[in-house]
Amino acid sequence: MKRKTPWSLTGLATGALMALGGPALAEEPVKIGMITTLSGAVGYIGEDIRDAFQLAMDQNGGKLGGVPVELLVEDDGFKPGNGRQIAEKFMYDEDVKILTGIIFSNIAGATVPDVVDNGAIYISPNAAPSNMAGKECHENYFAVAWQNDALHEATGIAAKKMGYKNAFALAPNYQAGKDAIAGFKKGFGGEIVGELYTQLGQTDYSAEMAQIRAANPEVVFQFHPGGMGIAFLRQYQQAGLLGQIPMVLSEPATDAVILKAVGESAVGINGTAHWNWDFDNEASKTFVAAWKEKYGDRPITYYASQSYDTALLIASALKETGGVDDIDALRAALRKADFDSVRGPFEFGPNQHPVQNWYLVDIEMGEAGVPVTVTKELLVEGFGDSYSALCQM
Numbered sequence: 001m002k003r004k005t006p007w008s009l010t011g012l013a014t015g016a017l018m019a020l021g022g023p024a025l026a027e028e029p030v031k032i033g034m035i036t037t038l039s040g041a042v043g044y045i046g047e048d049i050r051d052a053f054q055l056a057m058d059q060n061g062g063k064l065g066g067v068p069v070e071l072l073v074e075d076d077g078f079k080p081g082n083g084r085q086i087a088e089k090f091m092y093d094e095d096v097k098i099l100t101g102i103i104f105s106n107i108a109g110a111t112v113p114d115v116v117d118n119g120a121i122y123i124s125p126n127a128a129p130s131n132m133a134g135k136e137c138h139e140n141y142f143a144v145a146w147q148n149d150a151l152h153e154a155t156g157i158a159a160k161k162m163g164y165k166n167a168f169a170l171a172p173n174y175q176a177g178k179d180a181i182a183g184f185k186k187g188f189g190g191e192i193v194g195e196l197y198t199q200l201g202q203t204d205y206s207a208e209m210a211q212i213r214a215a216n217p218e219v220v221f222q223f224h225p226g227g228m229g230i231a232f233l234r235q236y237q238q239a240g241l242l243g244q245i246p247m248v249l250s251e252p253a254t255d256a257v258i259l260k261a262v263g264e265s266a267v268g269i270n271g272t273a274h275w276n277w278d279f280d281n282e283a284s285k286t287f288v289a290a291w292k293e294k295y296g297d298r299p300i301t302y303y304a305s306q307s308y309d310t311a312l313l314i315a316s317a318l319k320e321t322g323g324v325d326d327i328d329a330l331r332a333a334l335r336k337a338d339f340d341s342v343r344g345p346f347e348f349g350p351n352q353h354p355v356q357n358w359y360l361v362d363i364e365m366g367e368a369g370v371p372v373t374v375t376k377e378l379l380v381e382g383f384g385d386s387y388s389a390l391c392q393m
Contacts, residue, residue, distance in 0.1 A: 029062075029070040030324050032314070033090035034101035035083050035111065038075035041201075041227025044257050045103050045303050046075065049125055052304035053100070055290055056311035064311060065319030072096065078201075080110035087111050091120055097324040098123065100310055103303075105129040105148060105176040106200075116140035119327060121334070125310040126303060129175045130182070133351050134390035140327075142334055143353045144313060145306040146274065147385035148176050149183030152223060154272045154358035155250045156187025158379055159219055161360075162248065162270065166191035168217040170208060170232075172224065173197035180223035180250070186386065193217045198224070203231040209239040220245055225252035230261045237265035246270070254363060256299030259371040266371045269363045274356050275305045275343040276375045283312075284342040305342050312339040345382070351391035355384040 034053065036046035050073050062068060072094060076083040083102060090096040099115050100123045102108045108127040115122045116138040128143035145151075159167060169184055169192055171177030177197060185192060194215040196208055212220060220241075224232045229252070236242055242265055249271045256277075259266050277288055277300055287308050291300050317333035324330055337348050341356075349355045358379045366372035 029068040030064075030098070030318065031070050031072055031090075031094055031096045033087070033094065033096040033099040034071060034073045035076050035086045035090075035099065035107075036073065036101035037078050037103045037107075039077050041230075042078065042103070042225065045126075045226055045301070046101070048301050048304040049101055049103065049307040051295070052291070052307040053125075053311045055287075055294060056308050056315070058294075059290060060315070064315035065317065067318040067323060069318075073101070076102070076107055078104070078107075080107045083107040083111040084114060087115050091115070091118060097121060097327065097330075098314060100125055101307075102127050104174070105179070106174045108132070109175060112141060113138075121327065121330060123310055123314065123334070125307040127176065128353060130179050130387055131175075133353050133385055134387035135392075137351045137391035137393055139331060139352075139393055141352065142313075142348070144310045145354070146356075147353045147387065148179035149186065149387070150353075150383065150385040151252075151272070151274065151358075152180045152183030152221075152250050153187035153386075154380060154383065155221060155248055156184040156189070157358075158270065158272050158360055159184075159188050159221065159248045160190065161379070162219075164188075164190060164219040164248075166193045166217050167219045167221055168192070168194040168212050168215050168245075170196045170198060170220070170222040170224070172200040172202070172228065174200050177223060181221075184221045188221075198228075202228060205232050205235045206239075209235060209241060212241060212245065213239070217245060220247045221249070222247065223250060223253055225255075226258075229253045229255075229258045233258065233262040233265055237262075242268075248272075251302045254361070254373055255301040255303065256372070257301060259363065259373070260299055263371065264365070266363045267365050271361045271363065271373060272379060273302065273359050273361045273373060273375070274354075275302060276359065276361055276373055278375050279342065279344065281340075281342070281344050283340040284344075287342045309339075309341050309343070309346075312341070313337060315339065349384040349388045350393065351385070351388040352393075353385055353388065355382055357381050358383055
C-alpha cells in the first residue's frame, strides 16, 4: 500500500484570513523539492536547472509570489531508483507538496507517478514523456518545457520546410529517445532511410557514422543531450560528414554548453527552438541580464530558461493561494499560467503541457569566437502536442 503524504491541516488563522477575502500567507517557508541530475557528463544540465530556479528566488528576496520558499535539492545520480527514493524522502520526511527538477524521462517515469498519486504536485522543467501527456495524464502533473515528441515534431516540420525528402534519425534507446524519433517522423513526413537507437550514455559513435555514410541521406536528425551530443557532433566532423550531409537538430542537441564544447564544427547546422537568448521580450531580457550578472561568461542554456519559467509559474500560483495547504486551489492557479514567460506566448493545453511557438534557428560563430544560435523566423505558432486528445482529466 502506498503511503500518503501527511498533509497539514489548515489552522484557524488561515481560515480567518481566507474569510476576509485574501490568501493566507505561509508562516513557514514553502518547501520545494528539486530532484535533478548533477553527476557525470550531463551534470551541467542539473546545475542550470537548479541555478536558474534559485536565480528567480534571489530576484525576489527568497520568495516566489510574495511567499517565502525553501529549495531542497538532491542529485539523482542519473539513476531512476534514486529519483524515486528522493521523492519519497521529500514527501514523507519533509512534507514537500511541490516537486520539480527531473531532466531525464526514465527517471520521471520511475518517480512522477508516485508523487502525483500521493497528492503532491509535480512540475516538470524538462522531461515530458508521451505516456504522461496522453492516457496517463494526471491533474497533479504539469510540464513547463514541452512534450517530448512536440519539440522534435517542430524539427521535422523545419526539415520538411527546408525541402528535404529523406532523413536518417538517431536517438538514445530510452523513452525520450523514442519520443524524439516519433516526433521528428510525424513532423517530417518524408522517407526515413535509417533509424538507429544508441545506448544511453554512449560516447563512441563510429559504427553509427559508418551507417550514416552508407545510407547517404539528404539530412540527419539526431537527439543526444549533454555529453552524448558533444561526442556525436565531434565525431560527425571527424568522420568528414559535416560538410557532406547537413543536420537539423532540436534544442537538446544545440544547447550553449554543447556549442561551446564542439566549437566551429557546429557552425552551419540548422535547428529549432522555443526560446533563445536573443528573444526581444522583457521577461527574457530580464532573465538573460540577471544570469550574466550572476554567472558571468557561463553559457546560458534552454534548460536554464525552462527552470526559470517553472519558478515564475510557481510564483504566479503562490501569489494567488498564499501557500500550499489547499492543493485544489494551487492546482487551479497553476493551470492559469498567469506569468510572463521568457519564451513569450505560453499557455497550458488540456493535458497541462505547453501550447507555444517554435522558431527556426541557425548556428553561427559569435563575436567571442564561440558558436551561438541565432533566431531566424517563426516556424509554427501556438503549437501543442498530439497526445492531449487522449488525456481524460
